[in-house]
Amino acid sequence: MGFNATWAPTASALVLVVAVTTNEDGSPRPYALYDAGLASAFMTVEASHRGIAVHPIAGFNRDQVKAEYSLPENFAQTAILVLGKQAPADALGNSALIERENAPRVRLKLPELVVAGLPKPQDLAFSA
Ligand SMILES: Cc1cc2nc3c(=O)[nH]c(=O)nc-3n(C[C@H](O)[C@H](O)[C@H](O)COP(=O)(O)O)c2cc1C
Numbered sequence: 001m002g003f004n005a006t007w008a009p010t011a012s013a014l015v016l017v018v019a020v021t022t023n024e025d026g027s028p029r030p031y032a033l034y035d036a037g038l039a040s041a042f043m044t045v046e047a048s049h050r051g052i053a054v055h056p057i058a059g060f061n062r063d064q065v066k067a068e069y070s071l072p073e074n075f076a077q078t079a080i081l082v083l084g085k086q087a088p089a090d091a092l093g094n095s096a097l098i099e100r101e102n103a104p105r106v107r108l109k110l111p112e113l114v115v116a117g118l119p120k121p122q123d124l125a126f127s128a
Helices: 004-010 032-049 062-068 095-102
Strands: 013-020 053-057 075-084
Touching: 004 053, 004 075, 013 032, 032 053, 032 075, 062 075
Parallel strands: none
Antiparallel strands: 013 075, 053 075
């Protein structure tokens, strides 16, 4: 969807990561989302190691994907991993996208992510 539609279709592969949220008997699989996240992370690390660029996107039409692939109700769509050979930023052809692609990568410092003790939710840096 949106800007994703300008670059994602040029990738080599789009991998939809789904979490299967219930077992065959209908009982919940409470770690399904955690497992899907781990699988995505390891695929990202392995692909990067092999020189394949990975760009996760959440901006896609979930209703359309569900209908197109007849996904059952217990398949929770998490993200699509867009995989391919990294193109030069200029190939994006859109100044906002090119600027974002060339911008320095910024990461939160560890103390902003790791909290010792039992913090109140409102004390967390990422709370609303
Ligand atoms: C779950 C998830 C969903 C994302 N969805 C999109 C998206 O729809 N479109 C997009 O351009 N970037 C999206 N991003 C951001 C990029 O994948 C990427 O993480 C971000 O541009 C930071 O890039 P960097 O790791 O090179 O700093 C998403 C990231 C995550 C983790």
